[in-house]
Amino acid sequence: MSSNHAKAINPLDLALPQTHWLSKLPVIAIVIGVLALVGALAMALGNHEKVELLQWSFHTSYMYFLSMALGSLFFVLVQFATRAGWSVVVRRFAETYAATLPLFAVLFIPMLFGFHSLFHHWTSEEAKSDPIIQAKSAFLNEQFFTVRGLVYVIIWSVLGVYYYRNSTRQDVTGDKSITSKLQKSSYPGIALFALSVSFCAFDWIMSLNPHWYTTMFGVYYFAGCIMVVYALMLLTTLSVRSGTKVSNYISIEHIHDLGKLLFGFNVFWTYIAFSQYFLIWYANIPEETEFYAIRSLGEHGAHWLPWTIALMVGHFVVPFAFLMSRHIKRRPMLVGLGALWMLVMHYVDIHWLIRPNWHSELNHFGLFDVLTLVGIGGLFFGFASLLLKRKSLIPQKDPRLAESLAFENM
Secondary structure, X not given: OEOOOOOOOOHHHHOOOOOOHHHHHHHHHHHHHHHHHHHHHHHHOOOHXXXXXXXXXXXHHHHHHHHHHHHHHHHHHHHHHOOOOOOHHHHHHHHHHHOOHHHHHHHHHHHHHOHHHHOHHHHOHHHHHOHHHHHOOOOOOHHHHHHHHHHXXXXXXXXXHHHHHHHHHHHHHOOOHHHHHHHHHHHHHHHHXXXXXXXHHHHHOHHHOOOOOOOOHHHHHHHHHHHHHHHHHHHHHHHHHOOOHHHHOOOHHHHHHHHHHHHHXXXXXXXXXXXXXXXXXXXXXXXXXXXXXXXXXXXXXXXXXXXHHHHHHHHHHHHHHHHOOHHHHOOHHHHHHHXXXXXXXXXXXXXXXXXXXXXXXXXXXXXXXXXXXXXHHHHHHHHHHHHHHHOOOOOOOOOOHHHHHOEXXX
């Protein structure tokens, strides 16, 4: 709800101070990110299996950070589509992360270089004699795969930049029609988002094992995207509030709401994950049960079973019990710890989805995973913080700003 009295805005309070650690992050993070990726490449060159390990590690980290940018884009689209007022003061953070999507369009290129390693199950010579793979060849072929991937990253990049530019332009012009324009474009934007993210999940994760399929997989990946963005926004909001005057406008009420959404969408992720498992277990069809058998039974399952248990306990039981309390969600340090935990658990989820599809003795979490996480994460957070320091931290002329400033939880 909103109270009857809103705070007055001082534009000088809405800039990120030069002394704040986020102002120093762009150069540091980007340099470290580039060095980490170059270092990983240098370590892998000359060893075919290490090159493959690098490709799989890069793909895992890419899908992890991409989910954050995609979740941010969805948050922005939904806030405009629903004419949400409460979220205006924290929406700029999501707009900024969504504006980094062109970075992932560039990072899509290394995936194409690793194409035959990642998708060897349906690109190898053996696949030509596999009737199941051949039946899917109209969809699973290199040319169509590449075209689809380019379409995805173009759609995301255009939407992310479009919303960021128009929202920040409103800070200068105060043109209220921009809000109306962004609201109208959010409806087709959500439709494009839903289709592109679903097919992206099918292409870039599910097709790593072309014998396995589930119609729920697009929703599963989406659930992870939207869950992790609330964890990311919580940590960003808490970081920005510390050491800036933005704390005068982003209150504990907004943090509480972000905490509620993090809790709620983690339950949603659990619902989708369990529903997918339950339907596959109940049907007991070999080409479907293979996915869970690899992750829990047999020679390879012995390695992946701890990851499976970690997901069940760490991605649901622990955060469900921890984040349920209203008191936890209204204490910045505690809800911040919960958000950080969910970032870790989301990586466990992405790693668990992707890596069991590669059968190699080198396939365990190691230095290449650390380097690609630091590399892509450095670029992602470096460019995001660069955008953040250039513009107002809050959409200061949004027509619904007063409602957001006066927001109170019931």
